[in-house]
Amino acid sequence: MPDIVWEEPFCAESSNCFRIGTDADGNAYIAVAGQEQTYLTDTHEALRTLIRDIKAGKADHLL
Numbered sequence: 197m198p199d200i201v202w203e204e205p206f207c208a209e210s211s212n213c214f215r216i217g218t219d220a221d222g223n224a225y226i227a228v229a230g231q232e233q234t235y236l237t238d239t240h241e242a243l244r245t246l247i248r249d250i251k252a253g254k255a256d257h258l259l
Contacts, residue, residue, distance in 0.1 A: 205229035216243065
């Protein structure tokens with residue numbers, strides 16, 4: 197597992213909590229809080245776009 201620095205969990209109402217992380221190589225990670233050993237990885241920009249879309253209500257079913 198790469199050395200990932202995880203941010204504080206983001207929790208929506210009545211939903212799972214997610215954590216965003218980064219590594220020294222510039223990769224970004226997202227995982228369900230408490231299950232950081234199972235994560236998705238992509239570029240910072242891809243995860244930024246996903247988060248913006250979720251906040252805009254385009255993908256609220258993911259939370």
